[in-house]
Amino acid sequence: QKLPQKNKKINSLINFSKYIELKNLNFRYQNDNPWVLNNINVKIEKGARVGVIGPTGSGKSTLIDILMGLLPPTKGEFLIDGKLISNLNVAAWRDHIAHVPQNIFLSDGTIEENIAFGVAKDRINHERVEEAAKQAQISCLIEEWQNGYQTYVGERGIKLSGGQRQRIGIARALYKKADVLIFDEATCSLDNETEQVMTSYIEDSCKDKTVIIATHKHSLLSLVDRVIIIVDGKIIA
Numbered sequence: 001q002k003l004p005q006k007n008k009k010i011n012s013l014i015n016f017s018k019y020i021e022l023k024n025l026n027f028r029y030q031n032d033n034p035w036v037l038n039n040i041n042v043k044i045e046k047g048a049r050v051g052v053i054g055p056t057g058s059g060k061s062t063l064i065d066i067l068m069g070l071l072p073p074t075k076g077e078f079l080i081d082g083k084l085i086s087n088l089n090v091a092a093w094r095d096h097i098a099h100v101p102q103n104i105f106l107s108d109g110t111i112e113e114n115i116a117f118g119v120a121k122d123r124i125n126h127e128r129v130e131e132a133a134k135q136a137q138i139s140c141l142i143e144e145w146q147n148g149y150q151t152y153v154g155e156r157g158i159k160l161s162g163g164q165r166q167r168i169g170i171a172r173a174l175y176k177k178a179d180v181l182i183f184d185e186a187t188c189s190l191d192n193e194t195e196q197v198m199t200s201y202i203e204d205s206c207k208d209k210t211v212i213i214a215t216h217k218h219s220l221l222s223l224v225d226r227v228i229i230i231v232d233g234k235i236i237a
């Protein structure tokens with residue numbers, strides 16, 4: 001009973017005001033697997049916008065998953081403001097992050113539950129949901145539906161276009177009030193609507209946020225101020 005309490009205390013100590021750093025980092029999925037990332041050294045200042053590009057299989061998603069605290073480094077260090085991230089404090093780091101995937105997972109609940117993702121139904125702040133939807137430019141559509149924010153999506157509910165799903169992903173990020181936004185484009189077939197939603201969101205609403213985009217699309221690179229090129233698990237530029 002005491003342990004979660006203690007962990008909670010440690011968790012509350014992750015402060016991000018300077019930089020994210022990967023130091024001499026190596027990663028492989030399993031002991032007998034080849035190395036996927038080799039000697040990675042990166043420093044990302046708070047508020048920076050960084051693009052991660054490279055061919056398929058070069059390690060972009062793996063790098064992103066490490067930055068999100070989903071995969072622990074096999075060797076080397078992952079630091080926030082110089083503080084080592086370990087399994088004791090990684091949950092607190094994840095609280096800083098909103099991941100906006102290309103194909104957002106919509107659970108079989110209401111649109112409100114999907115925006116306030118992971119929050120217990122009776123703890124959802126309705127005003128904040130509406131505010132997030134408004135900023136993500138999806139509120140007009142939701143309000144057109146008969147049941148509004150209580151409309152079921154996912155398996156039981158309505159179908160949404162790629163761009164609309166992306167807007168829900170953005171609303172989810174806004175609800176969370178995360179200060180780090182991560183976009184990992186899984187394929188090169190980002191449709192134009194989705195790309196536009198993403199571009200205008202990053203340009204208009206991410207002024208003080210740290211943004212990391214893994215992409216094949218060179219058109220998205222106009223949004224970033226720095227590009228990391230990764231080939232065969234190594235940063236080449």
Ligand code: ADP
Nearest residue numbers: 029033036054055056057058059060061062063
């Ligand atoms: P990218 O996002 O640049 O396409 P990934 O990070 O997804 O690259 O993959 C990098 C390498 O790691 C690839 O060789 C891929 O096959 C391998 N890989 C990815 N995920 C796993 C996994 N869960 N288990 C083992 N190998 C994996």
Ligand code: MG
Nearest residue numbers: 060061185186
């Ligand atoms: Mg990938």
